[in-house]
Amino acid sequence: MLLPPSPSGFWLQPGPQCKRIRGGRFPGKQQQRRLRRSRTRGGEGPANTPRFLSSLSLPWKRPGFAKIMGKSKTKRFRHEPFSPAGTLSVQDGEAGEGSPAAELLEKLQHPSADMREFACASISKLLQQKQTIPAFLQRDVVRCLGPMLLDQSLAVRETAAGALRNLSACGGFDVCDDMVTKDIMTPLVALLKECRAGLEESNGSLKEIKDTHKNCMEDIANEAVNLLWNVCECNSTAVSIFNKQGCLDVVLQYLKRFRKNVDLAIAVASCLQAVTEDNPDLLSSFDSSAHQVLEMILLSSEKGMEDILLRTLVAGVTWNIRNTLPSGSQASTMNAILKIFSECLSIDAGEMIIQMKEAEVERLKSSAEPEAEGNLGDGDISILNNDEEMEETPKGATKQESDISDLLPGSKQEVKQVAALLLAQQTALEIIVNMCCNEDPSDDEWEELSSSDESDAFMDNYNEGGKLLSPLCLSAELHTALRNHLVPKKILEKTGFPNSVAIDVCMRSPAWKPLIKKLNMVQYRALTCLHSILLVSDVECLGGASVLQSLSQHLSQLIFSQPEFSKEMEFLEAVTSALRALLQTLASNNISQSMSPEQLMTLCEAGIQNTNVSVRVNVVSILGIAGSVLAKVEDTAETLKMIGKFLLDVATKDPSLVVVGEALDALFDVFADGKEAEKAGEQIKLLYALKEFQPVFKSRMRKEGKGQYSSDQLCVLDNVKLNLRRFIAYQEKLERK
Template identity: 25%
Template sequence: MGKSQKKKAMRRHNPVRVPDSHLPKGLASASSTSTKNEAILPIIQKMESPDASDRKWACVAVSNLIQNDPSTRRFTARKKPRLTDSEDEVMVEAMGALRNLCIDGGYDICAEMYNKNILTPLKTFIPKISDVLSQYLESSKAAPESTQRLMYEFADNVITTLWCLSETSNKALNAINSINLIPFLMSFLASRDKLSIRPSQCLYVLTDDNDPAIASLKSDAGYISCLLSIVQPSEQPANGEAKDVNDYRQITLKVLSSATSISDACIGILRNISPLPPPSPASSIDIDKEIVLPLLQPVISSISLPEAASRAQQSVNSLASEPQIEKLSLKHTPKSDHKSTYEVELEQLEGNLRTVQLALEILTGACATLPDPSAGADEDAGGEEEEMEDDDEDMDGMNENSKSNESTASVTLLPSLVPSLLALIHPTALSFPPLAAPSPHPPTTSALSAIHISAMECLNNIFLSLATSSSPSVSADIEAGHKVWNEVWGCLGVVGTELGMGQERRMEMWEIGVGVLWGVAVVWKGTLSATEEQIQVLIRFCDGASDEATKVKCIGVLECLAQYPDSIPSNQIIANYLISLLPTSSPSPAGTESLIQATSALVDIYSDETLPYDVNFRQGGMLQALAVKGIDRKKPGGKDLRRRGEEVRDNLIAFIQYRRNLGL
């Protein structure tokens, strides 16, 4: 079972809104004829008007139309963005339209924008914004309020667009690295008391497994001091340990009041660039133990998802019952900042949810106390698949006492997170809407499902770490093990098994959830029993899984459940299934990793002939069944996989001989 990791290149393509894939019918709807297509053509034509007010209006109108309308986004993306204009307000609105296009359009449209060389004009904006910023900081009263507003809007639009593009591909990220954005972005944080722009989330993304950005941040001690001053205010103890957990309530409320989530994003930045370089005193700080865990735990404990979903539904219902504002037309200039009370409430609610999601994402890394499974990978590993996820860690590692120092977060701190995380995995009525009844508010649905998945990833890492550390105090709390086991199963039951097209988030929950079950089953091995229905669900999910990593997880859970001493019928069902996966004269239905895991599981289950369920091995003729099975040591796979296959094959041969010698 591999630890969950942040996806290095394309973690999330939609920083603040909902991507096309989460809209009703997903991207397929983009190919259909939009009801707004007839309106978009004359608006596009208005962008070439000699009248600046017409050009501004056209940019605002496009910005409004592209929200949550894939077809209009596709149509607009084919047009050349208007990023050169003699009027500042037109430029700001054009940049805002491009920002919304990148935010809502996702990877495909961001890639199209990058291919249209959108970075060239964006590069020229950075020094211009810096000049205006410097002038404003020297004399804020000299700049009219309208000028300040335009500067903030334009800077925010540029930064957010660069953020979106940086997550499009490694090619785009490398191009953005060449701009050297770190000094520009840090200048906003350094003057945060005077400026309303908070580019911390863009910085967080840029420093995620991105060496050039990390090196740039670490090269300036002032940058690190600035970040530390944000997450460790002077009124807080320097070591990050408050006298009372309630001391952090003020920080939590401050963080949750802003959609930009400056505090937890800065915590994430510090974690991305850790260890902090000496000789600064900050180099001695244990980022995970002294900052990440104590500061972010209150954040994830501060929100009730059922209450949030209920508030969102009430706002949606109220919004639907309001008199409709006259629809957009060429005769009625739209107001870009016109939002009803309910729309503002929905945006604030989504901002709070995204803050919790970001905190969970950072905690996921802090909870991964094991070495990266991809470290030292052979030639068969690599490419985008390796970047996206590392789930090929086998369970042998769980049976060893790893002393990894990759993360200094103590395993003893991890169980304290479990109650808060369990509260966040349970779906609400808006979390996973069926295809037949699309979400009434996709942004809220997107945020809620992201929180459930991120919380499940945290649990996955926690129980993988606990399983590897073999903590007696944790495994001795059998009641706690049963509680976690039942809650995860209850959650997956609510998620349901509608796992087809358009329900990818449900599948993610199942794939990660099975990993959590595996970790829990290892920690409390021999004390957890499962119902026959749960066993059959695991078997069906294993058979239906398309990737080896998920199959291995399912087999791992079944292996642990089979070792509950008194579950003789369950043991028999599981053993028969595992044997069915092994090859005979015909090819095995299992892949190489699944085959190795199943073989290893059978050896472990029946290595002690004194256990009650060993009767199944003797009476079921399993020795004879295993004797005619085998593992082809020439099976395809990486060096490590082949090496493990040979080891398991040797163990199987020795096991068969051992059982024969017993004469039972």
């Protein structure tokens, strides 16, 4: 159907069917949980960015990234606290009689279209500030703005859609739910269909051109699609309405216009990626004509960074609907998807930043813009136009709140190109994680022991180096495509720290500085992706023992290369997850790794202080894996004592039962077998400590379990409780010998 496999060298060497190596039970399936891009729970809001003004809006703000571990989610949008001069302030939006919120909502009924447009635009600006949202919600802003989506004035439609987009982006999940409850979908779907009809008209008022560059109906459609994307990502009812009202056919018509309006196409592709995930009711609507639209984009050859982003997003949609494709074309489609990801990841973002900055300098030199300041020869140029305040941090605002890098004006075209590339790379890495974790194994990898309570059965689990075999997670087609397109090698290349020269370029310019966070995010996603690749591949698939040993050194350097232990939460979670998966693979295949016990203890002592549960789980598991290897080596009792004391301390003191459960599992691993482990266990009085802790653990599970933890986590904790009893029985049996 699409592209044949392209011949290339091999980074992943062909080998026997990959086996997933035993991992800690926490996070177990959580570590392999797919990265969800839609309808997440527990996050703060939808993915899409708030809209400044249509001339400044970039609709391709990335969807949020749900963390693999646990239920926590990243912030899925950025609040924009900036209020341009002459507009209303935060305090102006407070509720009360005669408040600006009430006055503006009243002006929506004004007979003058200009006044209605002004009111919508003013509301839109105020809704960028989260503090003002309650005042508008109290006055039923959704039902006031909803009819404006079908106003006779096209300008009013666009500004009303932009205001609702801001409300959905800055208001959070609860506000999006409220918008759907108040039936925002009815006028929104009608608007989308009218825009489609308007774009198909050859003449008439619906074909009115707002300026020489943009079609007015496309601008309205752009805002409407972004609003649709937000509410569908947050609310299942909105997705159901999307399915039933034929929205797929509508947005596919917009997607066909990708060569004329790539921004609109990117918004549609982002929306489709959200609504096609875990939505079997929609899959039947993807017929051959829908496949052709997606295929047309996948096979397009445009080289712009926005085009690369569009192809990446469409590749994600295609992956979500892969079961609707003819069976004979699935292998070629898989190759097409991985080829797109490979090409995207092949671009060096650091080098591109340097080149784009040089291009910006030359452009400003040639245009002699009066707004440019600084020494052009040094490449340190700031554009001081009406938008410059948006790049500064307002007093009282946090750095994250004031990061509006996705709302850059069009004049900063080079920044926009780099941002598009970084988003494409981040998206590609997230989708690859989903691919690797598509067929999740059971949470409980010890379920085979459930039929027996004999302590001897506990030890049967550790045969053959503690390896538990699970079904292959990667299909043959996917495995071949990953190998042919050198995707694992390119993932590994992205795990390094960003180019220091590019970082310096970004630091010297306010407009470029937000790109640093995007560069870092690509590294974090690459580390997470590396973790997933390690879990679904065996040594031969990964390139052999030498490659894995080099990787061990690489991850060690990432962790210890900085003067101080990193405080960056997402980096720590990603790098410890990757290290955990690597150590599992090395230990199961008797391959040495480069980190010394002292380095591991340093990592674990620092990591256990982290507030992120996932980081604590990872470092505890890492120590358990290392300890289980040392237990088989002579003269390691002293090191095992140190590890045992550390794990006991975590098990008895950590506030999270998830971490406690992982610490207990790690103790089982370390002290399961071996003379050195037996000696160390006696010296730290392991059996006595666990017998004393057993009722405490049971009590904590009764008191805290159901209220704070998911059913998956409780299932794992139940098995930990069972294994604790078995382990104690096993240790008592050893003591009697």
